[in-house]
Amino acid sequence: MTHPGRLPSPYTAERGGTDLADILERVLDKGVVIAGDIKINLLDIELLTIRLRLVVASVDRAKDMGIDWWESDPSLSSHARKGELARENEELRRRLAELEERTV
Structure with a gap:
């Protein structure tokens, strides 16, 4: 509960949340793939296509995936x-x- 004139207390791990280290550990353990395409067309003529692929994982996890x-x-x-x-x-x-x- 917040009181008028007081800032709320910061979100901490003691309150049931996860901290940045836990999140980073989970991401590196499981791995995350982010994929996207950017296409620039002019009058139905494709001028430029950029394909972005990003894999965030630990070295061991990447090796398990064959990377x-x-x-x-x-x-x-x-x-x-x-x-x-x-x-x-x-x-x-x-x-x-x-x-x-x-x-x-």
């Missing part, structure tokens, strides 16, 4: 960076060997 693109992205994973450097090194060695064969 693990960050593991193979060299800008996000040192393991992927090492693999990319190894492939590039092998390609350069192969090209160098070809060039040496041509000069002999």
Whole structure:
């Protein structure tokens, strides 16, 4: 109950609610998908389509869903960076060997 001239008390977990940490934990545990399309038409001619897909989940939950693109992205994973450097090194060695064969 509020009294005139007084602000209501803040909504707290003791009053039966959930706090931000609980909500975030639930969202990351279950995952949330937000999808939407934006289309811009002029006289029934589609000029622009933007498709937005957003997945909010924990890393473990994302892996369970089959989403693990960050593991193979060299800008996000040192393991992927090492693999990319190894492939590039092998390609350069192969090209160098070809060039040496041509000069002999």
